[in-house]
Amino acid sequence: MNETELTSVSKNQSAILEYVFEKCMNHWKSADSRDNPVLNFKTPSELSSLVDFEISNEAVDLENLKKLCDDAFRFSLNTDNPRFFNQQFIGPDKYGVAGEMIVAAINVNAHTFEVAPFFMMTEIATVKKCLDLFGFSKGEGTFCPGGSYSAMMATNLARYRKCPDLKTKGNFGSAPLVLFASKQAHYSASKNAALLGLGTENCVEINCDETGKMIISELEEAILRTKKKGSIPFLVIATAGSTVLGSFDHFNDVADISEKYGLWMHTDACWGGSVMFSKKYRHLCNGMERSDSIAWNPHKMIQMPIQCSILLSRHEGMFAEVNTTIAPYLFQPDKQYDVSYDLGKKLIQCGRRSDSVKLWLAWKANGDGLYEKRIDKAFDNAEYLTELIRKRDHFRLVIPKPQFTNISFWFIPPSLRNEDENEEFWRRLSLVAPAIKAKMQKTGSLLVAYQPVEATVNFFRMIVINPRVNHKDMEFVLDEIEKLGSDL
Amino acid sequence: MNETELTSVSKNQSAILEYVFEKCMNHWKSADSRDNPVLNFKTPSELSSLVDFEISNEAVDLENLKKLCDDAFRFSLNTDNPRFFNQQFIGPDKYGVAGEMIVAAINVNAHTFEVAPFFMMTEIATVKKCLDLFGFSKGEGTFCPGGSYSAMMATNLARYRKCPDLKTKGNFGSAPLVLFASKQAHYSASKNAALLGLGTENCVEINCDETGKMIISELEEAILRTKKKGSIPFLVIATAGSTVLGSFDHFNDVADISEKYGLWMHTDACWGGSVMFSKKYRHLCNGMERSDSIAWNPHKMIQMPIQCSILLSRHEGMFAEVNTTIAPYLFQPDKQYDVSYDLGKKLIQCGRRSDSVKLWLAWKANGDGLYEKRIDKAFDNAEYLTELIRKRDHFRLVIPKPQFTNISFWFIPPSLRNEDENEEFWRRLSLVAPAIKAKMQKTGSLLVAYQPVEATVNFFRMIVINPRVNHKDMEFVLDEIEKLGSDL
Numbered sequence: 001m002n003e004t005e006l007t008s009v010s011k012n013q014s015a016i017l018e019y020v021f022e023k024c025m026n027h028w029k030s031a032d033s034r035d036n037p038v039l040n041f042k043t044p045s046e047l048s049s050l051v052d053f054e055i056s057n058e059a060v061d062l063e064n065l066k067k068l069c070d071d072a073f074r075f076s077l078n079t080d081n082p083r084f085f086n087q088q089f090i091g092p093d094k095y096g097v098a099g100e101m102i103v104a105a106i107n108v109n110a111h112t113f114e115v116a117p118f119f120m121m122t123e124i125a126t127v128k129k130c131l132d133l134f135g136f137s138k139g140e141g142t143f144c145p146g147g148s149y150s151a152m153m154a155t156n157l158a159r160y161r162k163c164p165d166l167k168t169k170g171n172f173g174s175a176p177l178v179l180f181a182s183k184q185a186h187y188s189a190s191k192n193a194a195l196l197g198l199g200t201e202n203c204v205e206i207n208c209d210e211t212g213k214m215i216i217s218e219l220e221e222a223i224l225r226t227k228k229k230g231s232i233p234f235l236v237i238a239t240a241g242s243t244v245l246g247s248f249d250h251f252n253d254v255a256d257i258s259e260k261y262g263l264w265m266h267t268d269a270c271w272g273g274s275v276m277f278s279k280k281y282r283h284l285c286n287g288m289e290r291s292d293s294i295a296w297n298p299h300k301m302i303q304m305p306i307q308c309s310i311l312l313s314r315h316e317g318m319f320a321e322v323n324t325t326i327a328p329y330l331f332q333p334d335k336q337y338d339v340s341y342d343l344g345k346k347l348i349q350c351g352r353r354s355d356s357v358k359l360w361l362a363w364k365a366n367g368d369g370l371y372e373k374r375i376d377k378a379f380d381n382a383e384y385l386t387e388l389i390r391k392r393d394h395f396r397l398v399i400p401k402p403q404f405t406n407i408s409f410w411f412i413p414p415s416l417r418n419e420d421e422n423e424e425f426w427r428r429l430s431l432v433a434p435a436i437k438a439k440m441q442k443t444g445s446l447l448v449a450y451q452p453v454e455a456t457v458n459f460f461r462m463i464v465i466n467p468r469v470n471h472k473d474m475e476f477v478l479d480e481i482e483k484l485g486s487d488l
Numbered sequence: 489m490n491e492t493e494l495t496s497v498s499k500n501q502s503a504i505l506e507y508v509f510e511k512c513m514n515h516w517k518s519a520d521s522r523d524n525p526v527l528n529f530k531t532p533s534e535l536s537s538l539v540d541f542e543i544s545n546e547a548v549d550l551e552n553l554k555k556l557c558d559d560a561f562r563f564s565l566n567t568d569n570p571r572f573f574n575q576q577f578i579g580p581d582k583y584g585v586a587g588e589m590i591v592a593a594i595n596v597n598a599h600t601f602e603v604a605p606f607f608m609m610t611e612i613a614t615v616k617k618c619l620d621l622f623g624f625s626k627g628e629g630t631f632c633p634g635g636s637y638s639a640m641m642a643t644n645l646a647r648y649r650k651c652p653d654l655k656t657k658g659n660f661g662s663a664p665l666v667l668f669a670s671k672q673a674h675y676s677a678s679k680n681a682a683l684l685g686l687g688t689e690n691c692v693e694i695n696c697d698e699t700g701k702m703i704i705s706e707l708e709e710a711i712l713r714t715k716k717k718g719s720i721p722f723l724v725i726a727t728a729g730s731t732v733l734g735s736f737d738h739f740n741d742v743a744d745i746s747e748k749y750g751l752w753m754h755t756d757a758c759w760g761g762s763v764m765f766s767k768k769y770r771h772l773c774n775g776m777e778r779s780d781s782i783a784w785n786p787h788k789m790i791q792m793p794i795q796c797s798i799l800l801s802r803h804e805g806m807f808a809e810v811n812t813t814i815a816p817y818l819f820q821p822d823k824q825y826d827v828s829y830d831l832g833k834k835l836i837q838c839g840r841r842s843d844s845v846k847l848w849l850a851w852k853a854n855g856d857g858l859y860e861k862r863i864d865k866a867f868d869n870a871e872y873l874t875e876l877i878r879k880r881d882h883f884r885l886v887i888p889k890p891q892f893t894n895i896s897f898w899f900i901p902p903s904l905r906n907e908d909e910n911e912e913f914w915r916r917l918s919l920v921a922p923a924i925k926a927k928m929q930k931t932g933s934l935l936v937a938y939q940p941v942e943a944t945v946n947f948f949r950m951i952v953i954n955p956r957v958n959h960k961d962m963e964f965v966l967d968e969i970e971k972l973g974s975d976l
Contacts, residue, residue, distance in 0.1 A: 007520055007956070008516045008517075008519040008520035008568040008579060008582075008956070009513070009516035009517065009519075009582045010582070012853070013581075013582035013583055013586075013853075014513065014582075016582070016583060016586045016853070017509075017512075017513065017582055017585065017586050017589075018513075019586075020586045020589050020590060021505075021509050021589065024505075024589060024590075024593040025497070025502065025505065025506075027593060028496045028497035028593070029496075029497065031496040031497075032495055032496035041605075042605065043824075043825045043826070044601060044605075044608075044609070044825060044826055044829045045826075047605060047606070047609055048609065051606075051609070053609045053610060053612070053613040053848075054613055054616075054617075055613055055614065055616075055617040055848065055851050055852055056855075057855060057856040057857070058855050058856075058857075059852070059853060059854055059855030059857070059858065060852045060853060060855075065583075065849070065852065065853055068849065068852065069586070069590060069849070071606070072590050072594065072606050072845070073590075073593075073594065075605055075606045076594045076596065076604070076605065076606045076607070077594070077596055077603055077604075077605075079594065079595055079596060080496040086602075086603060087597065087603060089595065089596070089597055089839075090595075091496060091595055092592060092593070092595040093501075094496075094497045094498070094501035094502075094504070094505055095501055095504060095553075096592075097505065097589075097592045097593060098501075098504045098505050098507075098508045098557070100588060100589075100592040101505075101508050101509065101512060101585075101588075101589060101592070102508060102512075102557060102560050102561075103793075104580060104584075104585045104588040104589070104793040105512040105515060105516070105561075105580070105585060106560065106561065106564045106565070106567065107567055107577065107578075107579055107580040107793050107794055108564065108565055108567060108577070108794070109575065109577055109794055110794075113532060114574075114929075115565055115567075115574060115575060116564070116565075117529075117530065117532075117535060117563055117564065117565075118535070118539075118559070118560050118563045118564045119564070120532075121532070121535055121536065121539070121541045122541060124541070125541040125542055125543055126543065128542075128543075129542075129543040145633030145634070145637070145795070145837075145841075146633070146837050146838065146839040146840065147838060147839055148836060148837050148838045148839070149633070149837070152683075152836075156683055159685075166685065166687065167682045167687065167688060168682075168687050168688045168689045169687045169689055170659060170664060170665075170681070170685055170686045170687025170689070170690050171658060171659040171660050171685035171686075171687075172659050172660065172662055172663065172664045172665075172687070174660055175660065176658060176660045177658075177660075186838070187813050187838070188836075188838060190813045191811065191813055191836050192836075193658070194655045194656075194810075194811075194813075195640075195644055195683075195684065195836060196683065196684060196685050197647075197654065197658055197659035197684050197685020197686065198658045198659075198685065199654065199655065199656050199657045199658025199659075199660070200655060200656045200813065201656045201657055201658070202658050243817055244817045297839065299839065305591075305592040305595050306595055306596070306597055306598075306839060306840070306841055307633070307839060307840070307841045309839070322682075323679065323682075325675050325678045325679055325682075325688065328939045328940055328941075329731055329732045329937065329939035329941075329949070330939075332922070332938070332939060332946075334919075334922045334946075335922070336531075336922070336925070336926040336929065337531045337532060338531070338532055338533075341532045348636060348640075348676075348679050348680075348683060349633070349634050349636050349637070350634065350635060350636045350674070350675070350676060351577075351634040351635055351636070351785065351787065351794060351795060351797065352634065352794070352795070353633070353794055353795045357560070360541075360543065361553070361556065361557070363543050364543055364547070364548045364553065364556065365500070365501075365504070365547060365548060365553055366547055367544075367545060367546050367547030367548075368545040368546075369545070369546075369547070370547065431822075434820070434822045434823070434824070437824070438824040441602075441824065449817065450820070451816045451817035451818075451820060452816055453816075453817075458820075458822075461817070468495070468496070
């Protein structure tokens with residue numbers, strides 16, 4: 001066999017590793033420059049003609065491999081650019097990237113202490129720190145492959161608490177189990193309802209007030225209606241930082257209702273949970289500590305490389321009750337160490353990435369204080385932008401007082417400025433954000449998301465995370481949108 | 489704010505990245521040496537006293553961060569060592585690691601073409617290549633966070649095909665839906681049954697013959713019994729390379745039964761699917777191409793960094809039917825490109841790692857031919873080991889003709905050699921593998937798993953993957969086990 005076969009790292013592999021590493025370092029050195037475009041947009045067919053994506057049977061030589069690695073950077077977004085405001089992630093914390101390198105290099109499965117001793121300990125330490133952060137005096141937690149997965153696990157815990165027999169019997173003989181989430185909650189609530197055999201019809205959407213918070217009286221009415229029909233309310237999902245409007249539910253009120261009717265309270269804090277670092281803003285989560293479970297995604301506001309999601313539960317030991325089945329080839333009881341460190345035993349996953357490592361390393365490196373500063377700075381920028389929009393002609397806030405660092409607004413282009421605000425006005429306004437977005441993609445000068453909410457037509461939604469963003473960037477956003485929309 | 493705040497990569501971050509990268513490169517340069525131990529075992533409490541795992545509120549300085557990175561290597565397994573035979577993974581393909589670095593550096597969510605154009609294209613290209621590899625002339629596929637997740641998606645597809653209404657209504661009104669998997673199938677079959685509201689009781693385990701293959705007549709009987717009870721058989725899970733014994737089911741027979749009774753056939757080829765690369769061994773999977781879905785884990789035999797799992801389905805378009813709900817903030821219909829490239833729309837996950845990139849890059853770099861050689865070499869080593877065991881006193885095969893590169897055997901220590909093989913003999917033999925395993929962990933000279941199967945007491949299970957393993961290593965394994973067990 002050739003050299004690749006017989007050594008742990010061949011010459012060509014070393015060459016690619018060195019090349020990619022240097023590429024990353026060089027990329028980051030200029031990634032925060034506002035002069036580099038956020039993106040170099042190509043359509044799928046353009047991209048296909050520029051890069052040889054197809055995998056043939058033959059190996060590609062070193063020079064062509066390097067070219068493919070170059071292309072990955074060339075045609076990907078520069079999420080480190082301070083003008084990337086599109087979504088709830090940005091360029092990664094570089095300590096987190098170092099953590100990812102360690103995980104990839106060591107390559108063990110995060111299921112047993114036997115094969116992943118160090119990574120089991122980082123997971124235990126990180127979960128403990130998270131329990132503290134979220135004010136759970138006891139409990140358990142686990143890293144999950146994404147926030148939807150965390151919500152899925154929580155839904156399963158909630159069902160188990162209400163009807164433990166269903167683990168063995170299935171839902172078939174049961175009256176319908178019903179969960180509740182606001183209209184602004186993440187779409188995983190309904191996807192998980194379908195997946196877990198509950199049905200999307202049994203995921204009841206509760207209306208929100210004009211700030212995007214769940215209306216508690218409507219939650220209670222929905223629970224009572226459900227009971228009256230003979231169905232079983234078992235779960236309410238509250239949201240800390242909703243995806244579009246950045247709303248925080250009234251957690252104490254949700255907790256009161258949950259207790260009154262015996263529902264599991266899960267809080268989706270995937271996006272907003274990071275405010276717990278800030279003395280100034282953590283009040284937004286008051287009452288969240290009364291949740292039965294909380295999901296938080298450090299891959300959002302605190303910049304961990306995707307994926308990094310945590311599920312916390314206050315009910316210590318329930319993970320194992322819900323999930324354990326027998327796998328004697330993996331979880332031998334007669335091991336030479338305390339098998340409670342075999343974390344995989346109590347989970348649904350068998351093969352698992354060690355997602356704790358990056359957060360553990362980055363948190364050690366940054367300390368709580370740096371996260372607090374980052375959160376406060378993001379709020380400061382978002383508040384500044386809100387103020388700018390309020391004052392500026394032709395821009396209009398979708399909700400008058402944004403609670404978080406999501407800022408939603410319309411831009412009224414010249415052709416609509418003297419029109420009556422009738423149906424036709426709104427129809428035409430709905431076309432404005434997509435048209436400007438297409439121009440953003442063409443120029444690469446910034447990237448901001450748009451979407452409608454219920455009856456509200458397409459608007460821009462800014463997400464402010466990046467600590468390198470300053471007030472000038474906020475001004476730039478409005479100037480640039482005005483410029484790109486000047487002929488509309 | 490300090491420097492960390494204001495640049496994409498700070499001095500300390502650069503220092504850690506450089507340090508970790510060098511650490512990885514140095515690690516790999518000697519990782520394949522048989523003189524370095526496979527592991528440096530510490531119990532959880534020993535490890536706690538050696539490493540400061542706890543995350544305090546304060547940031548750790550650069551020197552201490554470096555020490556923590558050192559410790560991660562020092563106290564983790566060296567899975568590159570050719571004497572690591574413990575499980576279905578080993579040290580990573582280094583091209584795969586380069587892919588992981590690219591993914592971590594660019595850090596975009598693999599849900600839309602808008603934010604992950606390059607990675608959407610690598611996913612599409614890699615899925616296409618996998619469809620070819622597994623002989624699906626059409627179909628679709630997706631990367632999943634692990635094999636259990638792939639099986640979960642397959643179970644959901646199967647349910648949807650049988651009873652599409654349950655997506656909205658849930659399982660509540662339905663007669664029980666029943667799935668079938670062999671006793672040697674992966675434990676995710678039963679975990680997923682619990683999760684999807686089917687119930688573990690409705691996951692029926694079918695007996696296997698002495699080689700670990702599902703007994704087809706018993707499958708058919710179980711289906712008939714289920715129908716007679718008024719339940720609905722909907723899914724059979726076949727296995728290509730079972731976890732413990734490495735068995736391949738009779739796929740054509742399973743497919744015949746599936747067609748006859750209208751069941752979805754899912755094949756768990758997470759471990760064994762890699763034999764498709766080998767002209768000599770792919771016959772083991774004959775008939776597997778008749779499956780409705782197949783799961784394959786490139787993070788097992790072809791050494792992709794964990795996690796790398798693929799689900800393929802021959803039913804193009806069904807992912808979207810099963811999983812799509814509305815998320816207008818992400819999947820806007822009025823985008824400026826063909827939105828069929830927004831792969832996340834048809835999945836359950838929202839946040840997703842770009843797991844395709846490492847496989848795409850490594851496959852490009854290695855070509856099919858190298859994988860074929862690796863598979864063939866692993867078989868050659870495994871067959872050599874089998875022959876050694878057959879010939880050697882005091883070793884005994886658990887199944888006479890292993891089908892794959894899992895080799896299961898007992899070692900009979902001196903104290904048991906002249907004993908009658910009665911109940912007491914087997915009880916005492918069951919203690920031998922754990923005792924020798926503990927010694928392996930102490931010496932670090934090799935690592936081999938052990939487990940019981942049903943009524944069969946603890947035995948060693950060798951997993952041969954590493955292309956650097958040679959016949960001498962196979963001899964070493966038996967010599968070393970004999971040595972470590974000489975006083976038992």
